[in-house]
Amino acid sequence: MSAISPEDRAAMRESFARLLASDHTEARMRATTASPAGFDRSLWGKVGEMGLLAVLVAEENGGLGAGMREMGELFEEAGKALYTAPLLESAVIATSLLALSADAEARARLLSAMAAGETIAIPALTGDSGTWDAAGVAVEAAGDLLSGHAAYVNHAASADVLLVAAREGAGVALYEVAPATDGVTLTPQPANDPSLRLSRINFEGAAARRIEGADAAVIRAALDRGRVAQAGEQAGGSRHVLDMTVAYMLGRYQFGRPIGSYQALKHMAADLLVEVESALSAARHAAAAMDDGSADAVQLVSLAGFACADAYVEVTAQAIQMHGGIAYTTEYPLHLYWRRARSLAQMLGSSGAFCEQYLGEWEKAA
Amino acid sequence: MTGAATQATATNDVEREVRAWLAANWDADKRCEKGTDKLDAKGWLTRVRDAGYAVPTWSPEWFGRDFSSAEARLVDKAFREVRAPGTGQDRSNLGAVTVYKQGSDELKAAHLPGMLLGMRGCLLYSEPSAGSDLAGVRTRAERNGDEFVVNGQKIWTSSAREADYGMLLARTDWDVPKHSGLTFFILPMRQPGVEIRPLNQITGESEFNEVFLTDARVPAANIVGREHGGWQVLQTALAYERLIMGEGASQRGGTKVSRVPEVIAVARKTGRIGDPAMRQRIAQQLAWRQLNELNMRRAKEEIRAQGSSSLMSLGKLAMSRIQHGEARLRSEMLGAEGLLDDAAHPEARDANFDSAKAYMNSIGGGTDQIQRNIISERILGLPREQEADRTIPFRDVKSG
Ligand SMILES: Cc1cc2nc3c(=O)[nH]c(=O)nc-3n(C[C@H](O)[C@H](O)[C@H](O)COP(=O)(O)OP(=O)(O)OC[C@H]3O[C@@H](n4cnc5c(N)ncnc54)[C@H](O)[C@@H]3O)c2cc1C
Numbered sequence: 001m002s003a004i005s006p007e008d009r010a011a012m013r014e015s016f017a018r019l020l021a022s023d024h025t026e027a028r029m030r031a032t033t034a035s036p037a038g039f040d041r042s043l044w045g046k047v048g049e050m051g052l053l054a055v056l057v058a059e060e061n062g063g064l065g066a067g068m069r070e071m072g073e074l075f076e077e078a079g080k081a082l083y084t085a086p087l088l089e090s091a092v093i094a095t096s097l098l099a100l101s102a103d104a105e106a107r108a109r110l111l112s113a114m115a116a117g118e119t120i121a122i123p124a125l126t127g128d129s130g131t132w133d134a135a136g137v138a139v140e141a142a143g144d145l146l147s148g149h150a151a152y153v154n155h156a157a158s159a160d161v162l163l164v165a166a167r168e169g170a171g172v173a174l175y176e177v178a179p180a181t182d183g184v185t186l187t188p189q190p191a192n193d194p195s196l197r198l199s200r201i202n203f204e205g206a207a208a209r210r211i212e213g214a215d216a217a218v219i220r221a222a223l224d225r226g227r228v229a230q231a232g233e234q235a236g237g238s239r240h241v242l243d244m245t246v247a248y249m250l251g252r253y254q255f256g257r258p259i260g261s262y263q264a265l266k267h268m269a270a271d272l273l274v275e276v277e278s279a280l281s282a283a284r285h286a287a288a289a290m291d292d293g294s295a296d297a298v299q300l301v302s303l304a305g306f307a308c309a310d311a312y313v314e315v316t317a318q319a320i321q322m323h324g325g326i327a328y329t330t331e332y333p334l335h336l337y338w339r340r341a342r343s344l345a346q347m348l349g350s351s352g353a354f355c356e357q358y359l360g361e362w363e364k365a366a
Numbered sequence: 367m368t369g370a371a372t373q374a375t376a377t378n379d380v381e382r383e384v385r386a387w388l389a390a391n392w393d394a395d396k397r398c399e400k401g402t403d404k405l406d407a408k409g410w411l412t413r414v415r416d417a418g419y420a421v422p423t424w425s426p427e428w429f430g431r432d433f434s435s436a437e438a439r440l441v442d443k444a445f446r447e448v449r450a451p452g453t454g455q456d457r458s459n460l461g462a463v464t465v466y467k468q469g470s471d472e473l474k475a476a477h478l479p480g481m482l483l484g485m486r487g488c489l490l491y492s493e494p495s496a497g498s499d500l501a502g503v504r505t506r507a508e509r510n511g512d513e514f515v516v517n518g519q520k521i522w523t524s525s526a527r528e529a530d531y532g533m534l535l536a537r538t539d540w541d542v543p544k545h546s547g548l549t550f551f552i553l554p555m556r557q558p559g560v561e562i563r564p565l566n567q568i569t570g571e572s573e574f575n576e577v578f579l580t581d582a583r584v585p586a587a588n589i590v591g592r593e594h595g596g597w598q599v600l601q602t603a604l605a606y607e608r609l610i611m612g613e614g615a616s617q618r619g620g621t622k623v624s625r626v627p628e629v630i631a632v633a634r635k636t637g638r639i640g641d642p643a644m645r646q647r648i649a650q651q652l653a654w655r656q657l658n659e660l661n662m663r664r665a666k667e668e669i670r671a672q673g674s675s676s677l678m679s680l681g682k683l684a685m686s687r688i689q690h691g692e693a694r695l696r697s698e699m700l701g702a703e704g705l706l707d708d709a710a711h712p713e714a715r716d717a718n719f720d721s722a723k724a725y726m727n728s729i730g731g732g733t734d735q736i737q738r739n740i741i742s743e744r745i746l747g748l749p750r751e752q753e754a755d756r757t758i759p760f761r762d763v764k765s766g
Contacts, residue, residue, distance in 0.1 A: 249748060266739065266746075267739075267742065269742050270737070270738035273680065273742075273745065274683060277661055277664075278684070282660060285660050285663070355649035355650065355653075356645060356649070362649075363630065
């Protein structure tokens with residue numbers, strides 16, 4: 001049960017939306033996206049002051065003790081405004097890794113600083129294969145020394161702390177690593193989506209601290225929270241791109257009338273609305289199922305995993321077509337959403353894998 | 367006490383009340399009224415109606431209980447548990463809903479009591495030259511004292527042969543633009559001026575018909591809404607019809623509902639469940655169906671919170687890809703067996719049937735294209751389709 005009432009949730013969403021409208025205008029978004037870190041530290045601080053980084057942190061660690069319902073709605077707003085920063089990485093996945101672990105010391109030391117926006121923790125959970133499952137982990141732990149590599153680690157260069165999945169015998173465990181530790185090398189991985197700051201990290205006998213009680217199940221649960229947050233971003237981004245497209249269709253005239261009066265485009269827009277609303281339903285119901293610990297939570301998370309990813313890719317891809325040449329220019333912001341949609345569709349697992357998992361859940365139930 | 371807690375208490379009370387009522391009145395084993403041996407349908411429906419369970423969300427003045435839709439769902443659930451018929455007519459009984467929403471008190475008093483007791487209706491809307499463009503109907507109704515005389519032809523009329531009454535859209539004024547000269551009537555079907563010819567459908571059924579109206583009579587008192595105000599009444603009736611279709615009740619009679627989705631059952635039977643490419647498509651089909659259900663759940667929450675939800679308009683369109691897609695996938699998995707069509711091959715027969723029946727959703731009640739027009743115009747606010755005949759007197763409209 002969430003410690004936050006629906007009214008408070010709505011108020012929080014509202015203030016986040018207002019903050020983004022004032023401090024994350026398109027011009028600011030473009031400037032910060034082009035900066036080396038890829039995000040604005042002072043805005044990150046304000047986001048922290050609002051309590052948004054504390055949503056998933058328990059009250060005893062200085063957080064709000066709220067859940068994915070709240071986080072999901074905030075991500076809808078982030079999606080609309082293309083606000084990325086390490087929100088997914090630090091405030092959702094890393095926070096959840098620690099919160100779900102059995103390591104009270106690490107929680108006490110890290111979570112309140114993360115919730116306040118002072119410490120950024122970045123998860124490094126998969127190798128070059130990018131499967132984001134136990135089989136994809138490519139780091140070995142020997143005692144408290146790590147060797148191997150992690151890939152597609154977003155915002156690694158901004159990390160104060162890395163949380164690294166490593167093989168440990170037959171299982172997988174989690175280690176805390178300071179980025180400046182000897183034997184840790186970051187190599188940037190240039191990405192198509194300008195909002196990303198990916199790195200490949202090499203570990204050569206790097207000293208690490210084991211996080212107690214953070215096994216493969218905990219890592220997976222933390223990733224699932226990331227997936228649900230991401231589904232919120234995908235749904236919110238889809239909604240915004242459709243709204244943008246409809247507005248453009250009303251203002252752009254060809255053959256003496258708005259292009260929005262042409263049935264070919266109207267019908268595309270109607271179909272996209274089905275995608276947008278379905279994505280929103282999938283994201284919200286997955287979040288609720290997760291918070292409530294419902295029996296169908298895994299099924300709904302996997303459904304959101306592909307339905308929201310596919311919807312965002314479809315909506316942004318069609319939106320470019322519906323705009324025409326203007327959307328083929330970098331000045332027009334649509335391509336940024338489209339790139340984000342394409343990159344999110346590969347982040348934390350692929351649609352194909354979620355489809356497989358989803359059908360597996362159906363097979364169990366029937 | 368918080369609002370949510372009050373509501374929870376109220377819903378528990380409803381559930382308890384309905385269960386007790388059913389226990390006292392319904393024999394679940396014999397499936398008839400307690401103390402009898404055979405179902406007297408009309409007698410049972412009368413009891414349900416008079417207890418307020420036929421249309422629980424309606425006002426007490428008109429057989430209802432002022433229940434919320436959540437409470438009505440509890441009534442529904444209790445009735446389903448003991449397989450008792452008669453509730454939920456505030457959603458499913460199109461004729462009664464239209465009269466309740468749009469009719470005068472006199473009309474309600476005259477028709478609702480009977481309509482809630484199993485009278486059957488049919489929809490006399492489509493004509494040979496007016497399908498999607500329903501405002502173009504040419505069936506004429508002319509006043510003659512206290513009644514109207516009706517002449518014209520309707521087509522695709524489902525269940526016309528079984529119907530007691532028809533919901534008739536007819537033209538009463540030819541000198542005004544097409545939307546303004548229509549009137550909506552409740553036409554008694556069992557009369558000499560109504561001739562019905564069945565049509566054979568691609569499903570193998572023949573549930574729809576041509577209906578020829580030759581000097582058929584309808585009392586002026588049977589007008590729903592205003593004379594010449596039929597277009598508005600039709601909008602209410604169509605909205606309900608589409609709502610029902612959007613929830614996608616099974617279209618195939620007789621097959622019992624199973625917990626295993628048919629795409630999975632067929633995939634298991636044919637061994638295609640192990641085919642990775644096929645598994646992706648099966649998952650996609652299941653997802654479309656579940657997403658529609660989640661949309662409808664969210665719609666109900668929105669309706670509870672703010673009175674309406676635009677999500678409701680998406681269900682029927684979404685249902686088309688669900689029904690066409692599932693039927694096609696099942697056919698494909700069956701392979702050559704899908705060529706066969708007899709009782710020894712029920713999966714093949716069902717897949718063949720459903721492949722045809724899916725068009726009922728994508729054509730009937732307004733085609734997918736018309737649904738897309740409606741969604742883009744009424745929800746997204748895009749410009750209306752240009753209509754060459756929208757503003758001219760109907761008399762001058764071309765047809766073909
Ligand atoms: C199983 C079934 C049961 C039915 N039961 C009933 C019933 O009980 N009572 C009743 O009155 N009717 C009934 N109908 C009729 C149904 O409502 C009509 O068939 C439907 O509205 C389409 O009309 P039409 O067949 O004349 O096609 P048309 O309107 O001629 O359409 C032909 C094609 O043109 C397209 N089209 C038409 N106008 C436009 C436009 N403005 N923009 C884009 N595309 C357009 C349509 O989408 C379609 O693809 C039933 C139909 C079916 C299939």
